[in-house]
Amino acid sequence: MQAVEILSGKAFALTVERLCHQLIEDHGDLAGVALIGLQPRGILLARRLRKELQHILGKELLQYGELDITFHRDDFRHRSTPPAPSNTQLDFSLDERKVVLVDDVLYTGRTIRAGLDALLTFGRPASVQLLVFIDRRFSRELPIQPDHVGKWVDSIADQRVSVEWKESDGMDRVMLHSQHA
Amino acid sequence: MSDQLSTEHLLGIKALSAEDIELIFRTADGFKEVLNRPIKKVPSLRDLTIANLFFENSTRTRISFELAEKRLSADVVNFSSGGSSVSKGETLVDTVNNILAMKVDMVVMRHPDPGAAVFLSRHVNARIVNAGDGTHEHPTQALLDAYSIREKLGRVKGVKVLIVGDILHSRVALSNIFCLQKLGAEVMLCGPSTLMPRHIATLGVKVEPDLDKALRWCDVANMLRIQLERQGGDGIGNFPSLREYAMRYGLDLERYQRIGKDVVIMHPGPINRGVEVTTQVADHANSIILDQVENGVAIRMAVLYLLAARIPRSVG
Incomplete structure (x- = not known):
């Protein structure tokens, strides 16, 4: 396994900041917007965005939640072990809310499909947007496209992209892992 | 930390390990959250059919299992011994095999005889969940x-x-x-x-x-x-x-x-x-x-979910 750093430092911070400004551009002061991070790794981006948005806007305006999609996955009984659930923290109705769904890496689109399904059990949102930090282009298995993207990455199937965060991994960076040199 | 039960059926606590029980609890935590959503239903078991066989009276356990099954999107058939062929002298294995012939994947059974669930698990081809067997286990x-x-x-x-x-x-x-x-x-x-x-x-x-x-x-x-x-x-x-x-x-x-x-x-x-x-x-x-x-439904969802994960997918 070989790992190459593809985003870090100043560029990483700018990317997060740009995503925040894109959200403000789209939704104004973010009233009526619910920012929802997908478990397990999407929540790290969502938490960072929330903090950054608070800093930029000078006040807490948006609704924030974390969503686990385990029981909505389409690969139950396709895997050798059942996926284990993480916490869901979503204590408000999504009825008539503008939802921004947040995940770290968009790959096949199956997680997002399950996320949309799980989301709808909390009400009927006015709209749903998808924000991802990394979009692995040309690898979608479902017709799902992001509205906001941190960085596009072209990669092949046996590569893996991971987003690491200061809070949980000690450092802000994006790594591309390859099987072969 | 194990992600999978060590057993294919839930016949009694005696056969479970402490790890199994912890896994069931962790999974139930997830379902407990699902049960507080506006829509209390997940699609995990939508391709499975579960038969609830109650050879003895029950209100709570039966409703609890049925709700758990429905909230996992399983198809459910209910059977109680009153007004069935059991009163015509059919044996337990025959009764259950006839139900299984209609493509049932899991059986939840309450029975007045201790050991009925263990017996059934040895003689029929389905996952068995013991919902109480006589004075033995629940x-x-x-x-x-x-x-x-x-x-x-x-x-x-x-x-x-x-x-x-x-x-x-x-x-x-x-x-x-x-x-x-x-x-x-x-x-x-x-x-x-x-x-x-x-x-x-x-x-x-x-x-x-x-x-x-x-x-x-x-x-x-x-x-x-x-x-x-x-x-x-x-x-x-x-x-x-x-x-x-x-x-x-x-x-x-x-x-x-x-x-x-x-x-x-x-x-x-x-x-x-x-x-x-x-x-x-x-x-x-x-x-x-x-x-x-209240916790009964979440626990039963966890048990059914974890047992279902071990059923091989049928092809064709």
């Missing part, structure tokens, strides 16, 4: 009891649990003893000597005939139901009268207040109000009787 009840203790006190390990009443006829007591011991709790039993199995202390439990002493020892008191239907004949075989039972082994508010600490009160239901517990105790702030019922 594993999902024990799981939800321990889960409710964990929720209320934050842990099960080291907790002192008192089980009061008809130990002799109680599958709940036996499953609870196994479950609590595997999780590191201490168990004490209390009840009339006629309702105490002779060699029960060999299971490593304490036996205390005096309820007041026992209550002072415990953190949690699980007040079992007097099983009038299993006392033989007119229900007065093992103790002189319900009134005398209530006086010696029932928990009323005065006795509860005499303990001098916040003992958690449990009851597997259905309550004989005024016998095992009085109304004031059943509805006391320290009673978690309705939490037990």
Whole structure:
């Protein structure tokens, strides 16, 4: 396994900041917007965005939640072990809310499909947007496209992209892992 | 930390490991959250069919299993022995095989005979969940009891649990003893000597005939139901009268207040109000009787989900 750093430092911070400004551009002061991070790794981006948005806007305006999609996955009984659930923290109705769904890496689109399904059990949102930090282009298995993207990455199937965060991994960076040199 | 159950069926707590039980609890945490959503349903088991076979009366367990199955999106068929071919003399294996011929993947069964679930698991090709077999085991009840203790006190390990009443006829007591011991709790039993199995202390439990002493020892008191239907004949075989039972082994508010600490009160239901517990105790702030019922659905969802994960997908 070989790992190459593809985003870090100043560029990483700018990317997060740009995503925040894109959200403000789209939704104004973010009233009526619910920012929802997908478990397990999407929540790290969502938490960072929330903090950054608070800093930029000078006040807490948006609704924030974390969503686990385990029981909505389409690969139950396709895997050798059942996926284990993480916490869901979503204590408000999504009825008539503008939802921004947040995940770290968009790959096949199956997680997002399950996320949309799980989301709808909390009400009927006015709209749903998808924000991802990394979009692995040309690898979608479902017709799902992001509205906001941190960085596009072209990669092949046996590569893996991971987003690491200061809070949980000690450092802000994006790594591309390859099987072969 | 294991992600998979060590067993293909849930026949009793005895066959589970502490790891299995912890896994069921972790999974139930997830389902408990699902049950608080506006839409309390997930699609995990939508390609499976579950038969609920009840050869003995049940309200709570049956509704709880059925809700758990429906909230996992499984297809459900219900069967009860009244008005069925069982009364025409069909054997258990024949009855179940006929139901399985209609492509049923899992069977939830309650049966009056101890060992019925184990027997069935050896003779039919489906996953079996024991919903109570005679006086033997009632594993999902024990799981939800321990889960409710964990929720209320934050842990099960080291907790002192008192089980009061008809130990002799109680599958709940036996499953609870196994479950609590595997999780590191201490168990004490209390009840009339006629309702105490002779060699029960060999299971490593304490036996205390005096309820007041026992209550002072415990953190949690699980007040079992007097099983009038299993006392033989007119229900007065093992103790002189319900009134005398209530006086010696029932928990009323005065006795509860005499303990001098916040003992958690449990009851597997259905309550004989005024016998095992009085109304004031059943509805006391320290009673978690309705939490037990609520947790029952999440626990059963977790059990069905984890067992279903081990069913190979049929091709074609």
